[in-house]
Amino acid sequence: MSFNLTPVLTAQWGLDQSWTLGAYERADGYQALRQALDMEPDALIQLVKDSGLRGRGGAGFPTGMKWGFIPQGDGKPHYLVVNADESEPGTCKDIPMMMASPHTLIEGVIIAAYAIRANHAFIYVRGEVLHVIRRLLNAVAEARAAGYVGRNILGKSFDLELTVHIGAGAYICGEETALLESLEGFRGQPRLRPPFPAVEGLYACPTVINNVETISSVPAIVRGGAQWFRSMGTEKSPGFKIFSLSGHVARPGQYEAPLGITLRELLDATGGMREGHELKFWTPGGSSTPLFTAEHLDVPLDFEGPPQHGSMLGTTALQLFDETTCVVRAVKRWSEFYAHESCGKCTPCREGTFWYVQIYERLENGTATEEDIETLLDLSDNILGRAFCALGDGATSPVTSSIQFFRDEYVAHFEQGGCPFDPVASTVFAGASA
Amino acid sequence: MLRLGHRPDALIEVLHTVQQSFGYLDDDALRYVSTSLHVPLSKAYGVATFYSLFTLRPQGEHTCVVCTGTACHIKGSTMILNRIRSRFGIGPKQTTADNQISLLTARCLGACSIAPAVVYDGEAKGKQAPDDVIARLEEW
Ligand SMILES: Cc1cc2nc3c(=O)[nH]c(=O)nc-3n(C[C@H](O)[C@H](O)[C@H](O)COP(=O)(O)O)c2cc1C
Ligand code: SF4
Ligand code: FES
Numbered sequence: 001m002s003f004n005l006t007p008v009l010t011a012q013w014g015l016d017q018s019w020t021l022g023a024y025e026r027a028d029g030y031q032a033l034r035q036a037l038d039m040e041p042d043a044l045i046q047l048v049k050d051s052g053l054r055g056r057g058g059a060g061f062p063t064g065m066k067w068g069f070i071p072q073g074d075g076k077p078h079y080l081v082v083n084a085d086e087s088e089p090g091t092c093k094d095i096p097m098m099m100a101s102p103h104t105l106i107e108g109v110i111i112a113a114y115a116i117r118a119n120h121a122f123i124y125v126r127g128e129v130l131h132v133i134r135r136l137l138n139a140v141a142e143a144r145a146a147g148y149v150g151r152n153i154l155g156k157s158f159d160l161e162l163t164v165h166i167g168a169g170a171y172i173c174g175e176e177t178a179l180l181e182s183l184e185g186f187r188g189q190p191r192l193r194p195p196f197p198a199v200e201g202l203y204a205c206p207t208v209i210n211n212v213e214t215i216s217s218v219p220a221i222v223r224g225g226a227q228w229f230r231s232m233g234t235e236k237s238p239g240f241k242i243f244s245l246s247g248h249v250a251r252p253g254q255y256e257a258p259l260g261i262t263l264r265e266l267l268d269a270t271g272g273m274r275e276g277h278e279l280k281f282w283t284p285g286g287s288s289t290p291l292f293t294a295e296h297l298d299v300p301l302d303f304e305g306p307p308q309h310g311s312m313l314g315t316t317a318l319q320l321f322d323e324t325t326c327v328v329r330a331v332k333r334w335s336e337f338y339a340h341e342s343c344g345k346c347t348p349c350r351e352g353t354f355w356y357v358q359i360y361e362r363l364e365n366g367t368a369t370e371e372d373i374e375t376l377l378d379l380s381d382n383i384l385g386r387a388f389c390a391l392g393d394g395a396t397s398p399v400t401s402s403i404q405f406f407r408d409e410y411v412a413h414f415e416q417g418g419c420p421f422d423p424v425a426s427t428v429f430a431g432a433s434a
Numbered sequence: 435m436l437r438l439g440h441r442p443d444a445l446i447e448v449l450h451t452v453q454q455s456f457g458y459l460d461d462d463a464l465r466y467v468s469t470s471l472h473v474p475l476s477k478a479y480g481v482a483t484f485y486s487l488f489t490l491r492p493q494g495e496h497t498c499v500v501c502t503g504t505a506c507h508i509k510g511s512t513m514i515l516n517r518i519r520s521r522f523g524i525g526p527k528q529t530t531a532d533n534q535i536s537l538l539t540a541r542c543l544g545a546c547s548i549a550p551a552v553v554y555d556g557e558a559k560g561k562q563a564p565d566d567v568i569a570r571l572e573e574w
Contacts, residue, residue, distance in 0.1 A: 252546070329508070426509065
């Protein structure tokens, strides 16, 4: 397959003032909403089911099915919550999406809320990104003034209140039940499931939680139809997706492509690795997805491909590292991240990530032993599958996969009494006098 | 607080507002918020310490946030922090003696494609070498 860009989500990013209502409407914005409000809500849910759209937040759960779980006629309020907490290391697709085209998301929100019969929707944004928050608030105000949000939208008997909620800095709040706790004003710690949010979510009412990119894909599906959406991507993973390329590549950035594309194709189309260097290891979908190496360049990046090779598609945050990078150093950094972000609710994750960091410190200062590698694997065994939420499982991914592929490099750390790599060689200012 | 109503679930929003107005959350502020929203002080304190954006200590005039996510770490953020320490004598979560600069660190900001990323008073800049950072901080 040749590199086949599918600019749908990113189509308008280059327009002049693409984030304004005027620019969005000139590019047919809010036409999908008009179409959707003329349909029955159930027909919309069916359309999304038929399209095969799967969640873009990491797990790939079928979106139409999720919407279908919301009980109807139950007399309770329903809620739609957009997960805009984007914090998985390396992931940077939702933030540029909201910066470049916030109205795509807002249009998707209104359509999705109408389909699940919710009259109140929330966008939960990461608190660190003030520029995104300002842009979203402006866009919501524009949409409200134009009659897309509020009472009797486009003259129909559908009302929607839309609230932008600002997070306060915690990775765990991206986990959907922790996010709900946080929305209700508590510390963000995951809830026990069942009950699932579709039955008892926000304020114990039926709630759909979807990622920004998932919801932003909805207007295009309404306009183009299920068949059109299925003409891209693979049978089980239809459609397009934003791939975030970062690390030691020639041209880092966001690239929209059909699901099922390979890293080799993406690299060919974007100028490859930084000059004179070669790929050593990479994450297919953020740090919570086990590392891949150059062996895996041809794995199709859809929901089925990476699992066949022991990893996951995750958030399609492709972080690439070249041969100047010490894998132990990179994994140490990720482990420190998980240790810091562990919410502390369950023991395997809280204690396990703490011990990870202790051992990586010994590895880096040259006092570790062979036994420490075994301890890392043992700790991972005790976290994986035993943690209360997926943060714990994610923490084990870089550890076990890096030992699997680069055990020699761990050994070199204690044989040579510390890190054998030059830390400057991997920096942006390598070669300059830093 | 009038704007947000006195609902307990507005706690996080109220804390954001208080911090915006006063720069940080001291004991008096937390006590006031907890009484007005009818939430126990322990909950207000628990929430304020759980989330990393809330600070219980006053901040300097300017803030410099260095991303220490893995992409930025590999591309040099540790060297940036070392240079700041040797030039200004502060580490993460510290403020210079003259109260001018507070140094903070952040987890991956989703700006890995321009790593290493540094945020100066809310404005994000990419591909920062230690020299760039020092030059910028010296202007403050
Ligand atoms: C620790 C952790 C962090 C997460 N962070 C995010 C996030 O920042 N954004 C997101 O959309 N999903 C995140 N998720 C996944 C959500 O729990 C949830 O699956 C997703 O929002 C569902 O949306 P989707 O069906 O549209 O993919 C996270 C999960 C875990 C376990
Ligand atoms: S796995 Fe970690 S983040 Fe998840 S509930 Fe347990 S301690 Fe909290
Ligand atoms: S690691 Fe710094 S922006 Fe991602």
